[in-house]
Amino acid sequence: MCIKTLSFICFIYSFFTFSGLANNYQPIVVGVNESIAGKSLDQYANTWWQLTQTMSDRSSPVRDSTGEFCGVNQKGNVWFLAGGYGTSKIKRHCIIPYGKHIFFPIINMAYWPEQNVSKTCDEVKQEAALNNGELYFVYAELDAQSIPNIRNNRIKSKECFDLHALLAKTQATEKVYPSATDGYWLMLRPLAKGVHTLKFNAQYHHDNLVHGHMMQDIEYKIEVI
Incomplete structure (x- = not known):
C-alpha cells in the first residue's frame, strides 16, 4: 500500500468452515452484499482508511512489522487487520478477542486530493479504481484452506468520505474530502478460540501507472481468546 495522494492495500468470497459461534458449518467469509452491525462492507473499507489516520507512524498496524x-x-x-504500505512482505502475531468479525484488505488503493486541489467525488473514485482492473493475482487462505473466488470481492466506496473523520474526534484537523477506496477485501466471521493462520497475497500488473506492480504478501498468526 502507498501513501501520497494514492494509497493502497486488499479482500473475499466463501468457503465452508466452522466459525466457532454457530452450531453447524457455515461460510466463514461474509458475502460482499451482506451487512455487519448495520454497516455495508464498503462502509467498513472507508472506516478502515479513516482508522489508519488516527495512529502515529510508530503505532500504525500498517507499518507494524x-x-x-x-x-x-x-x-x-x-477487528481490522492490515497489509503494508507499498510492496510488502510481513509476518505478524495478533491477539483478537473472541466474537469479533475480522476485516482486512488483500490489496487496494485509496485516493484523496492534494491540499488546495478541487476534485469531485466521481473523479476521486476513478483515481482509486486505478490498477484494480489489472489484478495479476490474488490469494488468501485460512488455516491452510484456500478461499475461492476472491476476484468477486472487489469492494469500492459507494459514497466518498472524509479521511480525517475519526481523527477529528480527538484533535483539531482539516477535513480531507472527498476520499475513496477501491480494492479487494475480506470480512471473516468470528473464529473459534485458539490459534489460526491467515495468509493473503496479491499483485497488480499495470504498466506505466503509479504502483502498477505493487505486491502484498502478508501472514498473520491469530490467537482468539
Missing part, C-alpha cells in the same frame, strides 16, 4: 500494534484503536464488532 511484528503485530505489536494489532490492537491499537480497535473498537466495536469488527
Whole structure:
C-alpha cells in the first residue's frame, strides 16, 4: 500500500468452515452484499482508511512489522487487520478477542486530493479504481484452506468520505474530502478460540501507472481468546 495522494492495500468470497459461534458449518467469509452491525462492507473499507489516520507512524498496524500494534484503536464488532504500505512482505502475531468479525484488505488503493486541489467525488473514485482492473493475482487462505473466488470481492466506496473523520474526534484537523477506496477485501466471521493462520497475497500488473506492480504478501498468526 502507498501513501501520497494514492494509497493502497486488499479482500473475499466463501468457503465452508466452522466459525466457532454457530452450531453447524457455515461460510466463514461474509458475502460482499451482506451487512455487519448495520454497516455495508464498503462502509467498513472507508472506516478502515479513516482508522489508519488516527495512529502515529510508530503505532500504525500498517507499518507494524511484528503485530505489536494489532490492537491499537480497535473498537466495536469488527477487528481490522492490515497489509503494508507499498510492496510488502510481513509476518505478524495478533491477539483478537473472541466474537469479533475480522476485516482486512488483500490489496487496494485509496485516493484523496492534494491540499488546495478541487476534485469531485466521481473523479476521486476513478483515481482509486486505478490498477484494480489489472489484478495479476490474488490469494488468501485460512488455516491452510484456500478461499475461492476472491476476484468477486472487489469492494469500492459507494459514497466518498472524509479521511480525517475519526481523527477529528480527538484533535483539531482539516477535513480531507472527498476520499475513496477501491480494492479487494475480506470480512471473516468470528473464529473459534485458539490459534489460526491467515495468509493473503496479491499483485497488480499495470504498466506505466503509479504502483502498477505493487505486491502484498502478508501472514498473520491469530490467537482468539
